[in-house]
Amino acid sequence: MPTLRFFNSLTRQKEVFEPVTPGHVGMYVCGPTVSGESHLGHARPFITFDILFRYLMHLGYKVRYVRNITDAGHFEEEGRVAEDKISTKAVLEKLEPMELVQKYTNMFHWAMHQFNNLEPSIEPTATGHIVEQIVMIERIIADGYAYVVNGSVYFDVEKYHRDFEGRGMAYGVLSGRVLDDQLETTRVLSSQDEKRNKSDFALWKHAAPEHIMQWKSPWGMGFPGWHIECSAMSNKYLGERFDIHGGGMDLQFPHHECEIAQSAVCNHQIPARYWLHNNMITINGKKMGKSYNNVIKLSELFGGHHSMLEQPYSPMTVRFFILQTHYRSTLDFGNEALQAAERGLKRMWEAFGHLEKLDVAATGGQQAGDPVQDAQCQRLLDEAEESMTDDLNTAKVMANFFELVPVINSFRDGHVQLSSITATTLKRLQQVFRTYLVDIFGLRDEKPSDSGRLDSVMQLLIDIRREARSRKDFATSDKIRNQLQSMGIQLKDEKDGRVSWTYL
């Protein structure tokens, strides 16, 4: 197994990855809040961590990947009337809360399927783990790190920080925030609040009778705070200490910071060893987010129905677009960039198809006809595989693959003899491309799958055109080519007289 290195947000540096239990990896990724439809920004973590999931399995790890569904409501804004986000919207849409949650969960799953993301090992819901959350809250109260006010329970951040700072679990370890600063600036503002300090956060919220989503608890009817579900569920399915905790950078604070505090009280340690955070997708340099009013929903993206879109973009184009950037960099949305991804993917995918058809028998066998060429291929593959171990540098892997594209195409066109490389090198090319593009990056063909019959029809047209051309009847041959073109099918005249076709 190669040595993996990840940038750990907790230590702010790249670290060698060593799982708690050799050969096994426990990974928790914060899933979606199913109170609305997913947008492009949401796609990033789920694609990024899907690739990590696939990669770890490829390396031979047995991985348990837990990704939750947040289907219990959160309160909107502190200081205002605490309200259950999901319930409020449910009333507006005249739906049962669970009906709404189900609808958006289904849409989320649909989107994940479009992206060819593997299903996580466990996808627990917050509503399905109310009991576990209550138990955890009781434990925190018993240890003296939470207090009850009017049927709500709050985590005492200041006390926690005082007691745990010396043990390396200060409130702020993950985000680098200094609690004292926050206390100073917030104390005055919080006088009318139930909380002792503004930095305290809710573990359980009292629900007014009109709230639809509420559960019985030792503190009365209510619903869980936002952070507790992840602590309870990760603990239940991955244990007190697991390997990787992932999510968007915007969750680093307060969400993940609070998770650490909750778990630290219960289990006396930071729950995960490696904290991985993907950066944001931006649009015109600004983070894509509901509050900025600049989101492009996934259905809009795939359908092209949005004022900012010049055309629809397929799920694989989006996946490829995300792959071409390192996950810790911001990724700026733009039509030009998406179109570049679309074309790049097409080129890569077609070269991959050609590569698979190259015949080992035509190679130089044991002997490379062009040792320089052969070594170059091997070097680019080596480098690609190394890039992946270095904090998941998918962009570098793709760059190396792109350097191999003209080489592959040259073999195919006969510009360069396949005998210039050894059988071993060709086999490795084929194997590495397939492994990375298909198994790890999760790319797949998006062509309609009725091609069996269509192939025959196309062959007929190609034959007719060939005959017309041999008679120098270019009117007919051009008609076939141009009509097909306008239907989205492109004929390609190859070097050796063969004709192939592709979708535009």
Place this chain on the structure above:
RNA sequence: GGUACCGUGGCCGAGUGGCUAGGCAGAGGUCUGCAAAACCUCGUACAGCAGUUCGAAUCUGCUCGGUACCUCCA
């Protein structure tokens, strides 16, 4: 205001002390009946200023510009 991060050629984006990624777009060429596709060639970019160094896009300082988090947020 506090805390981080970033500023790379027309666009998107890796990299990070010397060996000038990559994609898309663009230009020229080969091929072609003409195209397309493919292949070949071409852009010496790293916000600005000063410093460290034999050598900096890469390190240090300052300036300018931008972003994120501090509130729900992937």
